[in-house]
Amino acid sequence: MAWTRPATAQSAAARTDGVLISPKPRIIVTTDLGADPDDKQSMVRLLVSANEFDIEGLIVSTGCWKKNQSNTVMLDKIVDAYGQALPNLQVHAKGYPSHAYLKSISVLGQAGYGMADVGAGKDSEGAELITAAVDRDDPRPVWVQFWGGGNNLAQAIWKVQHTRSKEELAKFISKLRVFDILGQDDAGAWLAKNFPDLLFIRATAVYGWQPPKNGSYQKNDIQSHGPLGAVYPDTKWATEGDTPAFMHVFPNGLNDPDKVDQGGWGGRFSLKKKAGIRSMSEVAKINKESETQYDPYHMYGNTEEGAKAIKRWSAGYDNDFAARMDWSITSNFAAANHHPVAVVNGDTSRRVLEIPAAPGSTANLDANGSSDPDKNALTYSWSFYQEPSSYAGTVKIENSSSSTATVSIPSDAGGKSIHVILELNDNGSPNLYAYRRVIINVQ
Secondary structure, three states, X not given: OOOOOOOOOOOOOOEEOOEEOOOOOEEEEEEOOOOOOHHHHHHHHHHHOHHHOEEEEEEEOOEOOEOOOOOOHHHHHHHHHHHHHHHHHXXXXXXXXXXXXXXXXXXXXXXXXXXXXXXXOOOOHHHHHHHHHHHOOOOOXXXXXXXXXXXHHHHHHHHHHHHOOHHHHHHHHHOEEEEEEOOOOOHHHHHHHHOOOOEEEEEOOOOOOOOOXXXXXXXXXXXXXXXXXHOOOOOOOOOOOOOHHHHOOOOOOOOOOOOOOOOEOOEOEOXXXXXXXXXXXXXXXXXOOOOHHHOOOEEEXXXXXXXXXXXXXXXXHHHHHHHHHHHOOOOOHHHOOOOOEOOEOOEOOOOOEEXXXXXXXEEEEEOOOOEOOOOOOEEEEEEEOOOOOOXXXXXXXXXXXXXXXXXXXXXXXXXXXEEEEEEEXXXXXXXXXXXXXXXXXXX
């Protein structure tokens, strides 16, 4: 089979009220829908945020908790709910993909479990979709997110490995990124072992960042809100365990996803790859040698902060989801809140800024020009983000709660980096956040 991209695919760039923002991340999701309600929950949050991404595939996959799949019925129900909410969503933000487009990229992947379903004659619509996305003439990387097992990507790479030259395979791998939630089959270890140049994150600290289980937030702000709220189920084990996969690439000005140590809504990861980050215990129960046979394999893993690296941004991502659910139920723009736009030193994009400075000098940061589409009042907060900074001392920021701030560069910071975060929030309901990261490279 050969995958052909629908003509209704989305564009690579976006604008909000004439302000240029960063190119959208390209993402493909593989989800073991039906194994745990949390995949459905994460899918609702992803779709209500779909204007922020170029979603190029929604693939129903297997995993250690659901070893077989036969159809896309569960996925179709959620995508159809999105279609009902879409006219309202389009009132509040540009860039939402059409219902027909999302239906066209909702496909069945490998029907069987793990590496046993990878190899000659094992092609699936999901694997072919991944291959077509990577082959597309687009300089942006493709982030494949494992909400379940990873054998769809394994099949795509296996076929490229066996049908193309080494140079073509290397080019193919260079365009891929993986964000693996917990590890739910043996394909991740196979990929990391055989393709060490593949940027591969295995996130294991995916619990602890969420609001209380089945609490008032879910009931009042999410589940009560129209067709998408109706397909957001109660939590059985853990809430939205897969959401950090797309929060890592959420283009909110907080981080560059390729710089895994920067930290953002999806967590923070060590720059030093770790050996033998094991999948969920169920994988070894299925076959005790499923991953050890590939030792040593190396992946990027969570820093010691664990889920705290996500939780620190909870007001931002909780309110973002709640506001988007508000959008889904009203066609009146004025009846909901919308995100402010953060501008730093004249830069209106969401990219991470880097500026030079000398030891003992000062760096001036100016957020004048920031705005709010609802004309709400804005609150500014500048802070030193120590964990990703290579400078380990104290950094003083004057006027840290005003639109302009001054960073005092320590005299012993030569050769080090200082990460400063602007958190800009409005006073709407719920109040919404915009971020900008400035990395000061001390010469």
